[in-house]
Amino acid sequence: MIKLQHVNKYFNKRKANEIHVINDTSLELPENGVVALLGPSGCGKTTLLNAIGGLDKVNSGQIFIDDANISKMRPAKVDALRNAKIGYIFQNFNLLDRMTVFENVAIALRMIGIKDKQVIKERVNYCLKSVGIYQFRNKTTDALSGGQRQRVAIARAIVKNPRIIIADEPTGNLDSANTIEVMNIIKTISKDRLVLLVTHEKKIAEFYSSRIIDMRDGRITGDRNNDTENFLDYQLENRIYLKDMPKHDAYTNQDMQLDVYSDGLSEADIKIVLRAGNLYIDTGGRYNVVDENGNIELIDEHYSAMDSSIYEKNSFEYDKYLPAGYEARYTSLYTPFRMFANGFRTIARFNKLKKLLLIGFVFASIFTFVSISNVFGVLNIKEQDFLTTNSNYVTVNNTKKDPALLGKLRGVSGAYAAFPGDTQAKLVMPYTEYLQSSDYELKFNASVTPVGTLKQSELVSGKLPADERGVVIDRMLTRKLFKSRTVQQVGIIKEKDFIGRKLKVKNLGEFTITGISNVNSPSAFFADKLCQDVLMYSANGSTLEGPESLPADPDGNDSSDGDGGNQNSANPIIDYAYAPASTKIKKGNAPANDYEAVVRDTHEEEMPLGKEIATKVNGHKLKVVGYYTTDFQDDDAVFTTNNTLLLNYISKQRSVSVYSHDPDALVMKLQDAGYSAQNNYDRDRENYIKSETKNFRKTMTAAGLMILIALIEMYLMLRSSFLSRIKEVGTMRAIGLKKRDVYRMFMGEIIVITLITAIPGIAAAYYVLGNTAEIFGSKFLIAPWVALLTFALLLIFNLVAGLIPVIRTMRKTPAAILARTDI
Incomplete structure (x- = not known):
């Protein structure tokens, strides 16, 4: 059944502290009986037992169990074989303390594939009764004594009806009484099963074993069959043989007989009181009192050595309650x-x-x-993350701030329009619906784009502007406005709600949103001829920035100055074309040439006609060519030509934005012409x-x-x-x-x-x-x-x-x- 051929195992192999723990061991073991491995501590008994039981590997040699060479098997196959054919009893019990006695034993049945709860219950209970532990089946194992725990371990080992029982020092942690009881159970099991027993107690081995193998320093030094028809001279600690006590005194009267046994080693002063069914004992604190409920057994006989009768009366049915013909097969516990x-x-x-x-x-x-x-x-x-302008714009460097470049680029084939700067402007949407919101306005940034580039088919809501006071904004902008969660507060819930809303541009007045486009760019489409002015009079801003709600400008204009005038001047500089209707020329002429200006008639004395004044645009002083009157008492603006303001705006820009329906082709054409040009879409990305x-x-x-x-x-x-x-x-x-x-x-x-x-x-x-x-x-x-x-x-x-x-x-x-x- 079990065969070992030249088995060797080392600890710390090829190191200074190498130990040859199994030394060229060959062995054949029988089908049944108790085979004891006997020897001093450290001789290799447990290591050899672990190797045979598949718990440990060997360095060389072969171990056969039923013709299966476990020393050459993969660990998973060894585990399956161990689970089916070998039961284990350990010196330290190795129980699962958080489980009950019943569960500790039942787990072994589940591991061999038995799932029927009734079968498990009957088989486990039978094994627990066989080892005398049934009454504790519902207790957790950590509540049991050492002897009781070892009996649970034996029940777990035998419950699956293995062919081999590995018992490693099963009595090592037990007292003498439990030692005999445990060995009696093991001996009973060995009648038709093989029990491999490791012990260092020679008397136990010689009384219970049918074969004894002596070991020393990893070698087998002796192998002999053993006669079990002998006696065990093994004094049990829990038994007191009264007739062997050195001293015995008896006290008798009509009501009571008192027998006192003593080993004669000390004097005693003991008082005993029997009253109302209670026994009171006063030893003066010199002795411990043990009653009949203790583990001590008083036997009115002389001590005699034990013989085989102590275990021969026991019996065990190996396959009782197990399914007929059942073959153990490893089954996972963890579905x-x-x-x-x-x-x-x-x-x-x-x-x-x-x-x-x-x-x-x-x-x-x-x-x-x-x-x-x-x-x-x-x-x-x-695209909404990186696009700063309409994707059809091309940026041309103008580091020299040359005003003539704008005209040249507008004349290039494929260019629809050209504007100084990056076309990004801050637009203002007033909140006029509710009294509570009338003091606030929404400011957001957009890429100013000519509405002539837009088709009706590119609108998702509304229509194209019918006049130059209409404007179309793109869906990319409306989505950003909705994300700000401020427009919802004034009743703008749907995209269509933007249609009809007003947008303000400084000096240019109000524009009406007529439609929503879907060209996937942050664009606001203005009348072609007004785009340049919108850029000049609007504050710069990045379309990547979110919208913000701010207090409205009390003058009705954007509180941020654009680049269209001189921000350092005490008087605003405005395009005469956008002068209020009440503005009339009182003397002189309206500005017609670059850097000409008209001022209010109240300045006629300090600003003579035909003379330059301190106010500068683009580094040039303005020349007074006329005086105006107005109905607005506080109006003190300086009016000049649109081109003058454009020259000022160009002087502050380092690039020109050119719109083209085919920006890639335009970039190639401009680069071939020697310009430094880049597609805005590619640049932004x-x-x-x-x-x-x-x-x-x-x-x-x-x-x-x-x-x-x-x-x-x-x-x-x-x-x-x-x-x-x-x-x-x-x-x-x-x-x-x-x-x-x-x-x-x-x-x-x-x-x-x-x-x-x-x-x-x-x-x-x-x-x-x-x-x-x-x-x-x-x-x-x-x-x-x-x-x-x-x-x-x-x-x-x-x-x-x-x-x-x-x-x-x-x-x-x-x-x-x-x-x-x-x-």
Whole structure:
């Protein structure tokens, strides 16, 4: 049945402290009986037993169990064979203390594939009765005495009806009475099964064993059959043989007989009182009192050595209540349902500190979702994130601020229009619907674009302007306005609600929104001839900036000056073409040439006609050519020509924006002509990617740190949990549990931890970011698939980090796990 051929095993091989613990051992063992491995401590008995039982590996040689060479098998196959054919009894019991006696035994049946609850109940109860422990079946094993615990271990070993029982020092931690009782059970089992017994008690081995193998220094020094028809001279500590006591005194009267036995070693002054059915004993504090409820047995005989009759009366039916013809086959204890159920039960037993650490996992999941959302938000480049102007504009450098360049570019084939600067302007939308909002106005930035470039088919709402006071804004702008959550407060709920609203431009008055376009650009389409003036009189601003609600200018104009005049002048400088209707020339002429101006008639004395005044535009002093009157008492503006203001505006711009229906072709044409030109779309996208690359690195670094912190926390928590249960893991591996089930056990725990921490964390982050997205712009991508991806990544990372200590330990043999001394 069991055969060993030249087996060798070393500890610390090829090191200075090498130990040849099994030295060229060959052996054949019978089908039944008790085979004892006898020898001093450290001679290799337990190591050899572990190697035969598949609990440990050997360095060389072969071990056969029923013609199966376990020394050459993969660990999973060895586990299956061990589970089906070998039962284990350990010196330290190796029970699962958190389970009941019944469950400790039943688990062995479940591991060989028996699932019928009635079969399990009957078989387990029979085995518990056979070892005398049935009455404790519902107690947890940590509430039992040593002898009782060892009986549970024996019941667990025999319940699955194995062919081989491995018993490693089964009486090592027991008193003499329990030693005999346990050995009697083992002897009964050996009638038709093989029991491999390791012991250092020679008397026990010679009385119970049918074969004795002597070992020393890793070698077999003796192998002999043993005659069990002998006697065991083994004094039980719990038995007192009265006739062997040195001293005996008897006191008798009509009501009572008192016998006093003594070993004669000390004097005694004892008072005994019998009253009302109670016995009172006063020993003066010199002796411990033990009554008949103790474990001491008083026998009115002389001591005599034990013989085989002490165990021959016992019997055990090996397959009672087991299904007829049943073949043991390894069955996983951890189905998906049991994985999760076990995980929830384990977490429910966490102490307060571990439960507090779970809050850390919630925050880690929040940070991870935020980081991943940020990463994808950065990578998810949308035109609304980077476009600063209409995508049909081309920017031409004008570092010399040459006014003539504007005319040249307007004459280039393929150019529809050309404007100094970047075409970005700040527009104002007054809130006039409600009294509470009338003191505020919405300011937002747009790319000023000629309405002549727009087609009716490109509108999603409204219509093209019928006159030059109409304006069309693009859907990209309306979406940004809705995100600000201010327009909703004045009744703008739908996109169509913008139609009919007014826009103000300084000096140019009000414009009416007539339509909403969908050209996917931050554009506001004005009459072609007014675009230049809108740019001159509007404050500069970036279309990438969000809209803002601010107090309205009390004068009805934009409170921010545009580039159309001299901001350092005490008197505003305005295009005469936009002078109020009440403005009349009193003397002289209206301005017609560059740098000519008319001033109010109240300045006639200090500003003579035909003379230059201190007010400058574009570095040139203005020349007074006339005086005007007006109905507005406080009006003291200086009026000049449109071209004068344009020259001033050009002097402050370093580029010219040219609109083309084919911007790429125009760029090539301008570059061929020697101009420095660039497609605005390409420029904006490239600049955005450059700026976001730094942010992306920061985001990835932050995300990596957050995930790393979460992984370290998971690793430490699972390592703590694993180390606190390593005795349980070692026990389960020793009695036949496969590695994959150990992984499943802890995977269930990790998955449950991830479920109860990641889902709330991700949900909270999703809700908060989803409702505050307009604050952060498009830096975060909020979508269900991002949440699912975050959960999947957290689960994978947690599984990897959490299983590291398990994987490292599972590389060890069951014997090595049980032998750990660091727990």
